[in-house]
Amino acid sequence: MKDQRLGLFSGMGMVIANMIGAGVFLSTGFMAQDMNSEQILLAWIVGMLIAITGAKAYSGIIQLVPQSGGEYRFLSTLIHPALGYLAGWASLLIGFSAPIAVSAMAAGAFAGTLYTGVNATMVAVLVILALTAAHAIGMRTSIIAQNSLVAVKLILVVGFIIAGLIYGNNVWPEWTPPNKSEVFPIGPFMRNLFYIAFAFSGWNAAIYAASEFKNPKRDVPRAMIFGCLAVGALYFFINWIFVANLTPEQATVVFKYETDRITLGHLIMQNILGDTGAVCMSIFAIIAFISSASAMTFLGPRVYAAMAQDGFLPSVFKNEKG
Numbered sequence: 404m405k406d407q408r409l410g411l412f413s414g415m416g417m418v419i420a421n422m423i424g425a426g427v428f429l430s431t432g433f434m435a436q437d438m439n440s441e442q443i444l445l446a447w448i449v450g451m452l453i454a455i456t457g458a459k460a461y462s463g464i465i466q467l468v469p470q471s472g473g474e475y476r477f478l479s480t481l482i483h484p485a486l487g488y489l490a491g492w493a494s495l496l497i498g499f500s501a502p503i504a505v506s507a508m509a510a511g512a513f514a515g516t517l518y519t520g521v522n523a524t525m526v527a528v529l530v531i532l533a534l535t536a537a538h539a540i541g542m543r544t545s546i547i548a549q550n551s552l553v554a555v556k557l558i559l560v561v562g563f564i565i566a567g568l569i570y571g572n573n574v575w576p577e578w579t580p581p582n583k584s585e586v587f588p589i590g591p592f593m594r595n596l597f598y599i600a601f602a603f604s605g606w607n608a609a610i611y612a613a614s615e616f617k618n619p620k621r622d623v624p625r626a627m628i629f630g631c632l633a634v635g636a637l638y639f640f641i642n643w644i645f646v647a648n649l650t651p652e653q654a655t656v657v658f659k660y661e662t663d664r665i666t667l668g669h670l671i672m673q674n675i676l677g678d679t680g681a682v683c684m685s686i687f688a689i690i691a692f693i694s695s696a697s698a699m700t701f702l703g704p705r706v707y708a709a710m711a712q713d714g715f716l717p718s719v720f721k722n723e724k725g
Contacts, residue, residue, distance in 0.1 A: 408615055408616060408617045409546070409612060409615050409616045409617065409622070410616070410617055410622060411622045411625055411626055411629070412550070413546055413549070413550060413626075414609040414616065414622055414623060414625070414626025414627075414630070415609075415625075415626045415629055415630045415633065416549060416550050416553035416698075417549070417608040417609055417612070417626070417630075417698050417701070417702065418605060418606055418607075418608045418609055418626055418627055418630030418631070418634070419553055419556070419557065419630050419633060419634055420549065420552065420553050420556065420605075420608070420694040420695055420697065420698035421604070421605025421606075421608040421695060421698050421699070422602070422603060422604065422605040422606060422608075422630070422631075422634045423556060423560060423634060423637070423691060423695075424506075424602070424691050424692065424695055425509065425660075425666060425688055425691065425692070426598065426601050426602035427602045427638050427641055427642070428641070428666035428667050428668040428684075428688075429598075429657045429660055429666055429667065430595070430598035430599060430601075430602055431443055431642050431645045431646065431654065431667060432645075432654035432655065432656065432657030432658070432667055433595065433598060433657060433658075434446065434591075434595045434598070435580055435646070435649075435650075435651040435654045436580055436581055436582055436651055436654075436655070437580050437582045437584070437588055437591035437595070438580055438588055438591055438592060438595065439578075439579060439580055439583075440575070440576045440578070440646035440647075442587070442588065442592060443642060443646055444639065444642060444643065444646065446592055446595055446596060446599055447599060447635075447638050447639055447642050448635075448639065449596065449599075450596060450599035450600060450602070450603050450635075450638075451603065451631065451632075451634075451635030451638070451639075453596075453600065453603070454600075454603040454606045454631045454635070455606075455628060455631045455632070455635075457606060457607065458606050458607070458624070458627035458628045458630075458631050459624075459628065461607055461610055461624075461627060462623070462624030462627065462628065464477055464481070465610060465613060465619060465620060465623045465624060466620055467480075467481065468480045468481065468613075469613055469614070469619040469620050469623070470613055470614050470619075470709070471611060471612050471613050471614040471615060471705040471706075471708070471709055472491075472611065472613075472705060472706055472708075472709030472710075473490075473494060473607070473610050473611040473702075473705070473706055474487075474490040474491075474494065475487045475488075475490050475491035475494060475706050475709055475710060476709050477610075478490050479713065484713070488710075488715055491706055491707075491709070491710045491715065494703070494706045495703075495706065495707060498703070498706075499699045499702070499703030499706070500703070502695075502696075502699055503531065503696045503699045503700060503703070504527070504531070506692040506693070506695045506696040506699070507526075507527035507528075507530040507531050507692070507693075507696050508523060508524070508527045509688070509692045510526060510527065510530055510688075510689045510692040510693050510696070511523030511524065511525070511526030511527040511530070512664055513664055513685050513688040513689045513692070514526050514685075514689055515664075516664050516685045517682065517685050517686070530693055530696060531696070531700075534548075534693070534696055534697045534700045535700060537697070538697070538700050538701050542615075545701060548697065549694075549697050549698060549701055552690065552693060552694035552697050553694055555690050555694075556687070556690050556691055556694050559683070559686070559687040559690060559691075560637055560641070560687070561637075562683075563641070563644075563668060563671075563672065563683075563684075563687070564637065564640045564641060564644065566672070566675055566676070566680075567640075567641075567644035567648070567671055567675070568640070568644065570675045571644055571647065571648045571671065571674075571675065572647050572648050573647055574647065575647070576646050576647050578650050578651060580651050581651055581652075602638065603631070603634070603635075603638075605695075605698075606627055606630065606631050606634075607627060608627075608630075608698060608702060609622075609623045609626040609627055609630075610623060610627075611702040611703070611705045611706060612701070612702055612705050614705075615705075641668075644671060645667050645671070648671055648674070649667060649670060649671070653670060654667060656669075656670060664685075664688075666684065666688070668684045668687070669681050669684045669685070672684045704720070707720045708720055708721055
């Protein structure tokens with residue numbers, strides 16, 4: 404029987420699926436009101452370095468505790484089960500359940516930009532049910548579904564970058580932010596790192612299924628670090644396209660994102676390909692949110708299984724197959 408344990412590619416896929424979402428297509432719109440193009444690009448580099456620092460720290464921990472369960476397992480083993488218990492419930496309620504629901508609802512909302520009258524809640528329910536079924540059928544189906552979603556997401560992201568670099572403006576931008584500072588804007592720079600940190604969140608995804616890797620001590624650290632590097636490079640090119648092609652005034656569209664569901668990517672693709680480009684961006688957003696929800700649907704139960712094995716949740720949640 405073919406080995407169905409996880410490898411480096413699947414681990415990187417989990418990291419990438421968790422990290423790339425709508426955040427990178429919104430954050431620069433806020434940042435451009437206080438920071439110039441150089442400062443914005445520098446902030447994204449700093450964000451990548453912070454994420455890699457976290458990945459390096461977790462890489463050391465996984466050498467000591469190469470088991471599934473994420474922070475629950477780390478804290479329970481290395482410090483005290485009580486801290487692990489708190490972390491486990493935080494993961495259950497905040498780390499996975501809520502984000503899965505938010506991602507599914509966001510996918511439904513963007514579906515509404517393609518077809519009027521779409522019920523976003525119904526789409527979200529169907530997405531969650533479909534992902535649950537895909538990951539419940541078996542490990543092979545689960546891995547294929549997740550890797551396929553990540554592959555489509557990457558194709559769309561790379562396509563956006565290629566289109567922006569070929570058809571967009573690549574001259575160094577000369578615009579200045581409306582709230583220009585005479586000195587380095589340390590306050591806005593640090594404040595906007597919050598948005599960047601949100602865009603990089605998910606760099607630790609592989610740790611939650613560590614036991615299911617062929618070689619967790621080798622592959623989990625590589626998945627986190629290589630995943631961060633890949634996403635950091637994609638983020639840099641995406642933001643170069645934004646600062647080179649949009650002014651701060653145009654970027655204010657992000658302030659109406661909750662109602663209009665228009666991202667900076669929509670503006671770029673609209674300029675390049677017209678209405679077809681905007682449709683492509685909405686499709687990307689739907690795939691991005693579904694793949695993120697899929698990764699969390701795959702990973703979250705590993706925390707609950709670890710808690711059940713320790714007696715903190717009913718035994719029905721145990722992963723008897725290991």
